[in-house]
Amino acid sequence: MLLEVNNLRTYFYIERGVVKAVDGVSFSIDRGETLAIVGESGSGKSVTALSLLKLIPTPPGKILEGEVFFEGENILDFSEKNLRKIRGNRIAMIFQDPTTSLNPVFTIGDQVMEAILTHQRVPKKIAREKTVKLLEMVGIPQARGRLSDYPHQFSGGMRQRVMIAMALSCEPDILIADEPTTALDVTIQAQILELMGNLQKEFNSATILITHDLGVVAGLADRILVMYAGKPVEYADVNSIYYLPRHPYTLSLMDSVTRLDKSRKKRLQSIKGSPPSLINIPSGCSFHPRCKFATDICHKEVPELIEIKPGHFTACHQVNNADKG
Amino acid sequence: MDMLLRIENLIKYFPIKRGVMFQKEVGRVHAVDGINFHINKGETFGLVGESGCGKTTTARLILRLIEPTSGTVSFKGENILTYDKNKMRETRREIQVIFQDPFASLNPRMTVGDIIGEPLLVHEVANGFERKKRVKELLEMVGLESEYARHYPHQFSGGQRQRIGVARALALNPKLIICDEPVSALDVSVQSQIINLLAELQEKLGLTYLFIAHDLGVVRHLCDRVGVMYLGKIVELANNNELYNAPHHPYTQSLLSAVPIPDPKKEKKKKRIILKGDVPSPVNPPSGCRFHTRCPIAQEICSRVEPKLREIMENQWTACHFAKPNPIPVD
């Protein structure tokens, strides 16, 4: 395994209480694979990603427990200095908003070069050539001529391409993409997703894709981790999640999306209520107030994540009981 | 069928000005550039397009929040652009709006009761106890508890806030509601609640919707007819099924093919049309057909002659020189 995450717990201690942003998340990923972490706002999916590289603002945040094994070593035990050698180099991240992730006062060329020079001892001239190559690779036309342009001269889609070029500058083993296309239009989203897919094949890297969009995930992911209120609720391969979901949350999520391939005017399935506040998570199974199948036990006991089929995990009392009996 | 709203040759150019004291016009944003459509009573008309295509500007023009450069907006057969202040104020009772951002669309310093009751107060249709009663009624109609009237917006989740926005729009019993991206800021599990609510209300109250969205899935689910906008123009306009099953404009086709489907097998089989480049600037829109710079099947004529929106089939209007079902060949 390239990356193995065990029982990760990240809490935030704020004035109003403890925010249990990530509460016992485990997963693993190998080369050439894409893992998607799917969840709604406040599900803890982004904090999970940030925790992997210890990028949690401390205080108020704190990684309470868990292990992140990268090539067999627990990087949570690494010193800040050693972590820096991994961040951006072996494991790179791209974020949702391409408008704020680039520094407006530096040129595009400088920023990509900076990413290269941080981790590689190469002369400036070679870094510059590499920058041109990277920008060409991510599909920026006349890349050489645009090195001295500033971020505001690029469109949103182009900026996201630059971000990807920066992330790829050190040929990382793992690329973590946090909602990489959410801020973009669909035709641009299609461009970026295609690019990401091609690049993954080319580099044989691993991708962790964080998103709320079940459509984006369907075409890209090999395995999916569904999160709700900081906890993993279902973890399985892509086909199982889409065609045989077991957790009531995954199930109703699948039924509640509008889709192009379904004709109209049927009432959508919907989940009552809203995702809970992470500061005031419901007792027992955190989904129980919104769950159609909830019974007494769901109010009282937190369900464990159990392997119900080889490689298919769910955390639901109802499913677990049904499978036992 | 009764026509409720009719838009003819609507144009809105925003001037770009430079200078501090004496401003000079240095250019124009061609936000909406001569669009035509109508909405029948009781139907849901969808207006889709990517950011910057002019769909929200169209909504604001119909609401007369901004004045058009030229064109007409006829509501119940009369051009409301000629109305004076008082007449327009009366008309506003019949045309209401629901906004995209449930966090910015409610005044944080007013209670929910005051927000929903404001239209009643402004139009002096109900006072005191009467108003409170109506607010309660409206809250229940959108699926909220009536005690919520004394709370403030920040105490609610996104979905609940959007319900409050819907209640405010319903307060004056409008005929037409303009929904400007009403679900795109919400979580997936909450989106479906609001979509269902809008559908129920339409059935119960006989409402007409102009539904503006970039999410083609939502529009597919909710709309009777759909107009597709690109750079200030309507490029295709058709009934829901026709548009989704057999788009005649290459832009519509590529837009539809770009939308990911939450189904891994279909998704992996799907041939996607990837458009090159970005949407050009509306300040200097391309000559001829505005889509020609990105169109996979563009020919020489496309950069010279602007295609007119013409009826290709019954109820299917397309603005393309080479309009035919699924015009871009996909292998």
Next chain:
Amino acid sequence: MAKLPEEFNLEEIDQEPRGTTLKREILVTLRKNKMASFGLIVIAILVLVAIFAPVIAPYKNAVGFYPEEILKPPSVEHMMGTDDLGRDIFARIVWGSRVSVEVGILAVAFGLIIGLFMGALAGYKGGMADTLIMRTADVFFAFPYILGAIAVMTILGPGLENVIIAIGVLEWAYIARLFRGSVLATKVNDYVEAARAIGADDKRIIMKHILPNAITPVIVYSAMSVGTAIITEAALSFLGVGVQPPRPSWGWMLSDSRAFMSRAPWMMYFPGLAILVTVLGFVLVADGLRDMLDPRLKGMSEHVTRG
């Protein structure tokens, strides 16, 4: 405090209605912040002293000429000593607070009336009105504050009312500029569009939707400028163009003390201290209110972060 990741969803619905009226928000903020509470106490004492001056110290001790009491150091009889005319400094400080409170509040109020109106007009209407108002304001920014005040005072002549007018005339431009910016930022909110779509008129939109949401920076600024106004009055009086004797004013007292700095330093200490503490009080309150405006801190405590 560090920023929390955006995806947090700290909204809770099942709680007691927790007001967001401006008044409540300000009170809560000030109560929570210790320094601001201290500032509030200072201001409260100042206002009480000004109101109950006749009860605290007889006016006759603050004015007149008492040859046998000249330049007495602090003692049981005169807790802050006496000045070169034998007047009780404590009594003068107490009565001088009236001048400071009047100038501070009335001058800023005067500036607020003009500034808010002009700022709202410029920000809401835009166009020609905006250009005209803001270019006029620029003229006021062109010369230094105290110089401007002196200039206005030489035109109007000395006196308490004129000090108030002079400071108000200078303040309006700052308030107008600040409020205009705030109005511009507020008016693009969807709830303003919603109100227009309902058919609300300009007056209602400004009073109900824009003012309550745009006023907060102005409140902070006003708290600060009450302090500035008090200093300006003191400076003008010190220079002899402000409040006229025999009315006790802290600025005058400082001015009087110059000649006796080494012989009777208490003449300088007490009015100086009075000015310092008063201005500090307003600055602390303003600072506390600023915390309320910081959207990040706001998200952490009283408000909901966006989900």
